[in-house]
Amino acid sequence: MSVLSTSPAPAAPREPVPPHDAEASEEPAAPRTGRERVFAAADALLAAGTPITVTTVRDRAGCSNAVATTHLRAWRSEQAEARAEAARLPELPREVAALVERGVAGLWRQAVHAARREHDDERTDAEQLATALRQDADRLAGALDAAHAERGAVEEELRTTRSDVERLTGRLTAESQALSAATAAGERALGRADELHEALERSRDRIEELRREVGAAERARAGEAEARAQAQGTAAGLQESLAETRTSLEAARTESARAHHDRVRAESEREGALGTARRLEGEVTALREALQSARAQASDAERDRAEQLAARAQAEGEAAGLREALAAAVQDR
Structure with a gap:
C-alpha cells in the first residue's frame, strides 16, 4: 500500500506532539510518575537534538531500564501517530504525486537507516549493561568464594x-x-x-x-x-x-x-x-x-x-x- 493513498473523508491534520518546553513557564511542575519523567526526558532530548535511546532517557529521567523501555515505546508510538495524522493530506495530482513519492522513498530510506542506527545503539547499550551485570555477578561470586x-x-x-x-x-x-x-x-x-x-x-x-x-x-x-x-x-x-x-x-x-x-x-x-x-x-x-x-x-x-x-x-x-x-x-x- 502506497504511503500517498488517501481516504474518502480525511481527518483534520494534527501537528506532531511538540516537546515540552522547560522554559514555557517560570515554575514548571515536576513530573511525578515514571511515564511523565520518561516523556519529559524524551521531549528534552528531542529538542536538544540528542539521540533518544533507552540509556539517554534512563539517565535523564533517573529511572530503571524497564521503566525507560516501556514508556519510551509509548512516547514513540504517540510521535508516530502524530506524524501519521500530519501526513494525511488531500489527493495530489498524478505528476506531483510521482515527484512526492520519489522524495518520500528517499526520506523513507533515511528514516529506516536512522531507525536501524537507533536500534543498534539501544542494542549496544543493552549488551553493555548486560556485560556490566555479568561482571558484577562474577565479582560477587568471587567475593562469596x-x-x-x-x-x-x-x-x-x-x-x-x-x-x-x-x-x-x-x-x-x-x-x-x-x-x-x-x-x-x-x-x-x-x-x-x-x-x-x-x-x-x-x-x-x-x-x-x-x-x-x-x-x-x-x-x-x-x-x-x-x-x-x-x-x-x-x-x-x-x-x-x-x-x-x-x-x-x-x-x-x-x-x-x-x-x-x-x-x-x-x-x-x-x-x-x-x-x-x-x-x-x-x-x-x-x-x-x-x-x-x-x-x-x-x-x-x-x-x-x-x-x-x-x-x-x-x-x-x-x-x-x-x-x-x-x-x-x-x-x-
Missing part, C-alpha cells in the same frame, strides 16, 4: 584454639595435683620437725635432771667413801646415759636440720607451683579471649556472606529484568 575460604580458615583456627585450651587445661590440672602433693609433703615434713623439736626439748630436760643428780652425788661423795663409790658408780652410769642422751640430741638436731631443709624446699616448690598455676591461668584467659575473637570473626563472615548473597540475588533480578526488557524491545522491532 573468598568469604567461604575465610570462614574455613576461621573454623580451622577455632578448632586449633579449642585443642590448645584442652591441652592447657590438662596441664593446669596436672600442675594443681603436683602442687597439692608438694603441699601435703611439706605439711608432713613440718609435722616431723615439730616432733623432733619436742624430742630435743625432752632430752634437754633429761640432761638438766642428770646434771642435778650428778651435783647431788658429788656433794654426797665428800661425806662418805662408800657413798662416794656408789656415787661414782652412779656417776659412771649417768655419764653413759649422758653420752647416749648427747648422741640422741645430735641425731635430733640433724633430723631437725633435715626437716627444716625439707620444709624450705617444700615452700620453694609450692611457690614455683603457684607461679606456674598463675601463668597457666593467664594463658587460659588469653586463649578464651582469642576464642571469643574467632567467634566474632566467624559471625562477621556469616553476616558478610548473607549481604553478598542478597547483593547477588538483587543483581540477578536486575539482569532478569534487563533480559525481559531486551526481549520485549526485540519483539517490538
Whole structure:
C-alpha cells in the first residue's frame, strides 16, 4: 500500500506532539510518575537534538531500564501517530504525486537507516549493561568464594584454639595435683620437725635432771667413801646415759636440720607451683579471649556472606529484568 493513498473523508491534520518546553513557564511542575519523567526526558532530548535511546532517557529521567523501555515505546508510538495524522493530506495530482513519492522513498530510506542506527545503539547499550551485570555477578561470586575460604580458615583456627585450651587445661590440672602433693609433703615434713623439736626439748630436760643428780652425788661423795663409790658408780652410769642422751640430741638436731631443709624446699616448690598455676591461668584467659575473637570473626563472615548473597540475588533480578526488557524491545522491532 502506497504511503500517498488517501481516504474518502480525511481527518483534520494534527501537528506532531511538540516537546515540552522547560522554559514555557517560570515554575514548571515536576513530573511525578515514571511515564511523565520518561516523556519529559524524551521531549528534552528531542529538542536538544540528542539521540533518544533507552540509556539517554534512563539517565535523564533517573529511572530503571524497564521503566525507560516501556514508556519510551509509548512516547514513540504517540510521535508516530502524530506524524501519521500530519501526513494525511488531500489527493495530489498524478505528476506531483510521482515527484512526492520519489522524495518520500528517499526520506523513507533515511528514516529506516536512522531507525536501524537507533536500534543498534539501544542494542549496544543493552549488551553493555548486560556485560556490566555479568561482571558484577562474577565479582560477587568471587567475593562469596573468598568469604567461604575465610570462614574455613576461621573454623580451622577455632578448632586449633579449642585443642590448645584442652591441652592447657590438662596441664593446669596436672600442675594443681603436683602442687597439692608438694603441699601435703611439706605439711608432713613440718609435722616431723615439730616432733623432733619436742624430742630435743625432752632430752634437754633429761640432761638438766642428770646434771642435778650428778651435783647431788658429788656433794654426797665428800661425806662418805662408800657413798662416794656408789656415787661414782652412779656417776659412771649417768655419764653413759649422758653420752647416749648427747648422741640422741645430735641425731635430733640433724633430723631437725633435715626437716627444716625439707620444709624450705617444700615452700620453694609450692611457690614455683603457684607461679606456674598463675601463668597457666593467664594463658587460659588469653586463649578464651582469642576464642571469643574467632567467634566474632566467624559471625562477621556469616553476616558478610548473607549481604553478598542478597547483593547477588538483587543483581540477578536486575539482569532478569534487563533480559525481559531486551526481549520485549526485540519483539517490538
